[in-house]
Amino acid sequence: MEGGQLKSIEASQSLAERLFVTLRGEIVEGQIAAGSKISEPELARRFNASRGSLREALMRLESLGLLERRVNVGARVVDLTERGLLDLYEVREALEGMACRLAAQYHTKEDLVELRQMLARHEQQEELQAGKAYFQPEGDFDFHFRIVQASKNDLLIDTLCNRLYYRVRMYRYQLGMASPRAQRAFREHGHIIEAIEAGDGELAELLMRRHIRASRHNIEKKLTTET
Amino acid sequence: MEGGQLKSIEASQSLAERLFVTLRGEIVEGQIAAGSKISEPELARRFNASRGSLREALMRLESLGLLERRVNVGARVVDLTERGLLDLYEVREALEGMACRLAAQYHTKEDLVELRQMLARHEQQEELQAGKAYFQPEGDFDFHFRIVQASKNDLLIDTLCNRLYYRVRMYRYQLGMASPRAQRAFREHGHIIEAIEAGDGELAELLMRRHIRASRHNIEKKLTTET
DNA sequence: TTCCGCTGGATTGTCAACAATTACCCGTTG
């Protein structure tokens, strides 16, 4: 139980905020195991913080869906279930599909420039790594992230980028869904950007939904063969 | 500034939870004005609670998207903007469309029974009121609520029923979008249920998305003519 | 042996006081 390291988070903001960011990272990356119980006194001692500040961080984590709290019982890290992962993909299909439709309509020139630059970077990276690890790094996140930003719908952006994506990352880190769909996913990204550039919202939505559904089916297959 | 009434909320649970529910109601119904600043000491005095418990309630309200908090400045009730309302409808179109698709696939017999009973009740109500006020009461909420429940996707259910719907209700209460689409909306509800019963997820999604988009266009028109 | 109730320990919920930051008011100055 080593001492907490929350110095490098940027010293500004409030203590509760820093605790929140630190704990979020540890939960996403599995340093705090999924399904494990959270002890408020223990964590408070570890970070040299009071229980009050820690509780504030815990409540934010609960609202992110990374913790479950029951009154007079305490908080537990959510556990990762096959069903939860598939549920997540269904919601993403709906929301990111809509994000694409809106992005095709409302994107700015800067959005397109950044999307194309990103795609170019990913292409280099892919050639280097021979289509092996496109999905693991944050590359895939970058793509989906940027698309959502281009939708210009603040509620959609908040829901996906500040809420669901942490859960997505948690599943990826811990269940480690390294996809064999690397090159294919890359090409699909390109087609989605083209549709957005052409202003064809209907096509952009369709392509994104297929893209996500393909990932989902891939995972489904993996899970059924493994178990 | 009358004394707080949080006695009738069910005395169980925790104090912070009761404060949360009470304040949520007052914000949704506009008794606490949209855009107004929240004073922690004042509210704490009003409910005879400590600031700590109140702050917990405020943070839950923030995670619901009903409050905005800035560090060392305080909390404000979100203000209702035309853009925010339209954003909300776009997200609902995506999510409830998916909910219908899933409901068509995973609904139970009990789901269908309840949906049909509800539709029957709404029909009576509509005949009584001569198609005037189908939308105002919670009737429309009941419908959308039950559909989402039938999707069996816990993340989707939580996102819509525990997060977005309070914002929807806030807009309805305060901007008072009494719809002239009463009978038409009612018929659309019927068609959606039929599609779900037939197990046609694609059609159910399509119909729900049209249904919500029609509401959205209706509001858009109203807003442009009024201003 | 198995089930039930009880007691001790620990954990969570709640509170009131302290420290740090911000907002407001007012006098000064260009």
Add this chain to the structure above:
DNA sequence: CAACGGGTAATTGTTGACAATCCAGCGGAA
């Protein structure tokens, strides 16, 4: 007269202590 700066008051962030609740282990009775 308007803009800037200092000082005070109020608000927020944080802490440690108190009260209520839950959990584990033990002992007794059927």
